[in-house]
Amino acid sequence: MKDGPTIAEIAALIGDPARANMLMALMSGMALTAGELAREANITAQTASGHLARLAEAHLILREVQGRHHYFRLAGQDVAGALEGLMELAARHGGLRARPGPRDAAMREARVCYDHLAGTQGVRLHDAVLRQGLVVATVDGLGLSPAGRARFAAEGIDIAAVERPGRPACRACLDWSERRHHLAGRLGAALLQNFQQRGWARRDEGGRTLRFSRAGQAGFENFLAVTVAAPQPIYGG
Amino acid sequence: MKDGPTIAEIAALIGDPARANMLMALMSGMALTAGELAREANITAQTASGHLARLAEAHLILREVQGRHHYFRLAGQDVAGALEGLMELAARHGGLRARPGPRDAAMREARVCYDHLAGTQGVRLHDAVLRQGLVVATVDGLGLSPAGRARFAAEGIDIAAVERPGRPACRACLDWSERRHHLAGRLGAALLQNFQQRGWARRDEGGRTLRFSRAGQAGFENFLAVTVAAPQPIYGG
DNA sequence: CTGTTGTTTCGGCCGCGCCCGAAGCATTCG
DNA sequence: CGAATGCTTCGGGCGCGGCCGAAACAACAG
Incomplete structure (x- = not known):
C-alpha cells in the first residue's frame, strides 16, 4: 500500500x-x-x-x-557515502556528548579517513585551504575558488577530475578526535594521494595511522604556510 | 574507548x-x-x-x-541526502522484493521526489538526457557533457549554479513506482523548477502529484525528442 | 458552556533481537 | 595424529522499545 x-x-x-x-x-x-x-x-x-x-x-x-x-x-x-551522510546528521546537533577520540597519539595526529587525511593535520589542512581562499564556502557547502584551481593544479592535482560531478569536490568531514572539520571529498582524496605519491607520508603497516617523513613534514608545512595575494570573497552569501 | x-x-x-x-x-x-x-x-x-x-x-x-x-x-x-544514500543502498541489491509502487495512476505518471521530477515522466527524462548525451556516465556517477551545458543553458538553466560543488550536479535516483532511475541532483531540481516556471506542469494541491498542462506536455515531449548531432562518448570508463 | 477534532501523555502488554555460554567446523602447527 | 586458533551455529535468557487503549490537553465551533 x-x-x-x-x-x-x-x-x-x-x-x-x-x-x-x-x-x-x-x-x-x-x-x-x-x-x-x-x-x-x-x-x-x-x-x-x-x-x-x-x-x-x-x-x-x-x-x-x-x-x-x-x-x-x-x-x-x-x-561509505551513506555512512558519511549519517555521520553528518550525527554531528549537526548535540555533537557534544560524543565519546573521546582515538587514544593513540600518532593516530590522533594524522590518519586516513576512508580516502582522505584526518586527525590534527587533516584539520590544519582544512583550515589552511579555507584561510588561503583556495576553498571557499558557498551557499551550501564548499567549492574550489579560481585561485584554488590554479594552486592545486600547480601542485599536480587533476582539477578536471576533482570537479567531476557525482561526488562533491570539497567537503567538510567531522574529525572524531579533533571535533572539528577536516577536508574530504574528491579534493581531500586527491591531496592524500598526492602526498603519498610525493613520499611525504605513508600509511602505517596494517593501520590507518599516517606517518610523515621528515621531508614530507617540511613540504606539508610549507604547503600550509603559503598565502595568496588577496583573500577570495565568500560568494553566495 | x-x-x-x-x-x-x-x-x-x-x-x-x-x-x-x-x-x-x-x-x-x-x-x-x-x-x-x-x-x-x-x-x-x-x-x-x-x-x-x-x-x-x-x-x-x-x-x-x-x-x-x-x-x-x-x-x-x-x-534528505542521508535518506537518499540509504535509498541507494536499499535499491542496489534485492530490490525485487520491494513493495508495489503508488496506486494513483496520476502519481505514478509524474510526481515530485523531494525537489525533482519522478514517475514515468521522470524516468523518461533521465533516459532522454542520457540517450542524447546531455548527461554522460563518468567513472563514478553522472555528469554534464559540453553539449549538455550548452543545451540546458539554452533552456534557461543556470549551469554555473548546477555545477556548484556541495551536491552532485546529476544523480540517478531510483524511482519506486518504475523501478528504474530518474534524474535527481541539482540538474533534476533545476529542471523541475524550470518546467514549473514555464507553466508546463504544476503541483497538485496538497499532494506530490504533478500535472502537466496540454502545452506543457507538448513542450516536454519536444524536449525529450530532440537529438544532438553526435552522441557524446563516455569518458573515464 | 458542551461537543468535536487533532494531538499528546500515561500505563501496560508483548515480541523482536541482542547477547553470551557451549558446542561444532575449518585451518594451521607441532 | 592431537592441540591451538579463528570463526560459526545453536539454544535460551532478558531487556529495550514499538504498539495500542484510555484519558488528558488544546483549539475551534456552536
Whole structure:
C-alpha cells in the first residue's frame, strides 16, 4: 500500500551500536578480520559473527576468506557515502556528548579517513585551504575558488577530475578526535594521494595511522604556510 | 574507548519501519500533519506522536504548530541526502522484493521526489538526457557533457549554479513506482523548477502529484525528442 | 458552556533481537 | 595424529522499545 522499500531494514542494520562501530572501523578503507571487528565493537566473537553475517547478506560489507581468517571490508563507495551522510546528521546537533577520540597519539595526529587525511593535520589542512581562499564556502557547502584551481593544479592535482560531478569536490568531514572539520571529498582524496605519491607520508603497516617523513613534514608545512595575494570573497552569501 | 559518535542512534531512528515510512513521505518536500503521517505509516495517532517527537528531538524533522494542527517537514537538505544514500543502498541489491509502487495512476505518471521530477515522466527524462548525451556516465556517477551545458543553458538553466560543488550536479535516483532511475541532483531540481516556471506542469494541491498542462506536455515531449548531432562518448570508463 | 477534532501523555502488554555460554567446523602447527 | 586458533551455529535468557487503549490537553465551533 505504501511505496518506500526496505530503507528501514538498511537503517536498522546500521542502527545497532555494535554494527555501527564495526562499520565505522571499516571506514578506514582497510579490510579487517572478524576478531578485530569484534574487539572494535567490544563484543564476543559469536555475537560479532552474527552481525557480520547480516551485514554481508545485506551487501553492506564483503567477506574474503583467507585460511582461517575472514576479512571484511565495506562493499563500496555508496556504502561509505551513506555512512558519511549519517555521520553528518550525527554531528549537526548535540555533537557534544560524543565519546573521546582515538587514544593513540600518532593516530590522533594524522590518519586516513576512508580516502582522505584526518586527525590534527587533516584539520590544519582544512583550515589552511579555507584561510588561503583556495576553498571557499558557498551557499551550501564548499567549492574550489579560481585561485584554488590554479594552486592545486600547480601542485599536480587533476582539477578536471576533482570537479567531476557525482561526488562533491570539497567537503567538510567531522574529525572524531579533533571535533572539528577536516577536508574530504574528491579534493581531500586527491591531496592524500598526492602526498603519498610525493613520499611525504605513508600509511602505517596494517593501520590507518599516517606517518610523515621528515621531508614530507617540511613540504606539508610549507604547503600550509603559503598565502595568496588577496583573500577570495565568500560568494553566495 | 571507541571513536564513532552516535551514528547508530540516528540510523536506529530511521531503522524503524513506521518512522522510515513517515520520513519517506516527507521526502516529497511537503509539510504533513501528524495525522497524515500516522496514516502514511499505518499506525495510530498516539504511536505516531511518539515517533514524531523522537524524530524532532534528533533534529531529523521540524515541527510547526498551526492552530490544532502540527505540521512536520524534513529538517534540511542533509537529512534528505542521508535518506537518499540509504535509498541507494536499499535499491542496489534485492530490490525485487520491494513493495508495489503508488496506486494513483496520476502519481505514478509524474510526481515530485523531494525537489525533482519522478514517475514515468521522470524516468523518461533521465533516459532522454542520457540517450542524447546531455548527461554522460563518468567513472563514478553522472555528469554534464559540453553539449549538455550548452543545451540546458539554452533552456534557461543556470549551469554555473548546477555545477556548484556541495551536491552532485546529476544523480540517478531510483524511482519506486518504475523501478528504474530518474534524474535527481541539482540538474533534476533545476529542471523541475524550470518546467514549473514555464507553466508546463504544476503541483497538485496538497499532494506530490504533478500535472502537466496540454502545452506543457507538448513542450516536454519536444524536449525529450530532440537529438544532438553526435552522441557524446563516455569518458573515464 | 458542551461537543468535536487533532494531538499528546500515561500505563501496560508483548515480541523482536541482542547477547553470551557451549558446542561444532575449518585451518594451521607441532 | 592431537592441540591451538579463528570463526560459526545453536539454544535460551532478558531487556529495550514499538504498539495500542484510555484519558488528558488544546483549539475551534456552536
